[in-house]
Ligand code: C2O
């Protein structure tokens with residue numbers, strides 16, 4: 436039965452693809468799409484402190500602004516179901532693999548026990564037709580996400596990802612909450628390549644130009660209507676394989692980042708989200724609408740590199756906010772900022788990771804090594820280590836560590852104003868960051884660049900936190 440179902444989907448997919456060619460870059464139809472919020476998955480457990488859901492990964496036809504494209508999805512939803520819990524709750528997920536290929540789920544940014552990390556270093560991937568149950572307690576709060584960690588670049592690119600919201604009971608209540616998941620589509624159709632081998636190269640993911648079409652929650656340039664006079668919490672994720680967004684919107688009030696609530700309100704002019712990054716902001720909706728835009732951002736030159744081709748050099752609209760019943764903007768809520776100062780950068784590092792490699796060689800290395808032929812760093816449980824990441828390569832790389840948070844001590848020697856906890860941090864060209872890690876979670880943790888094709892091509896290593 437399942438087999439017929441998949442064949443039917445494949446057939447459908449082929450016809451669907453014919454109608455979908457050629458229009459990827461130039462223009463996805465700019466009809467007025469309303470912003471969708473990812474639906475929450477059905478909770479199978481009546482216990483209010485347990486969220487138990489089933490996630491079935493399968494080939495699915497995605498509909499993007501009226502175009503149909505064959506991809507992958509959890510529970511036929513693109514992006515995947517929103518998993519919403521509060522700090523202290525238990526999450527239980529039955530992953531059912533109905534793809535034509537093995538898969539896993541990794542819980543990005545969550546301090547899970549190693550057995551639940553979803554890396555093939557730890558568990559065999561869940562075979563076709565098989566299931567696996569992930570179960571762990573959420574002892575942290577913030578905006579996280581989940582995605583496969585097997586053939587990651589391909590499976591994420593095809594649509595396997597979703598947001599995990601862990602509410603913080605001490606955050607002030609808001610009138611509304613939105614999740615915005617940015618994902619790029621570039622020159623090539625991300626779903627065009629039907630092969631499922633681990634060695635696939637994904638040409639579109641290697642492009643160093645900014646992404647032509649950004650989707651927000653699976654739609655191109657959607658619109659959202661919000662009530663005048665309301666406070667809206669916006670949880671943003673960059674789920675793109677390789678594209679950066681350099682977000683512009685009026686009067687940014689950033690309240691959270693990778694590892695939950697900030698220690699102090701952020702009011703920068705822009706927010707750069709590298710692949711895997713999250714940021715939470717609050718909008719105080721008044722009389723007039725606005726746009727959320729991205730400035731061009733190049734992997735091999737950040738925001739500074741410009742291009743004569745207007746296709747690449749213009750700001751692009753991601754989302755339009757319209758106001759329903761305009762009214763004066765509300766006063767900001769009171770947040771219990773800790774205003775904690777950063778730990779002092781000691782000026783040395785215990786562990787140094789040097790990023791190198793180049794587009795021309797197609798090899799991306801950490802300390803001259805390519806995964807899986809890597810040296811494993813070992814740290815005793817409970818020890819503190821200073822990690823320095825230096826980027827000697829000609830492109831930027833978001834550094835990501837599993838199972839832990841790290842504190843950012845300095846970026847090019849400059850310490851942040853307030854204490855900042857992250858799990859993903861961009862390292863610009865010829866830049867170096869120093870991070871402080873308290874190794875409090877035993878396991879063999881993946882450490883990699885979150886530009887997924889870079890990780891696929893070697894930019895990945897393992898940090899072992901010993902059991903005792
Ligand atoms: Cu988003 Cu290895 O992770």
Ligand code: CU
Pocket residue numbers: 799831832833884885886889890894
């Ligand atoms: Cu990289």
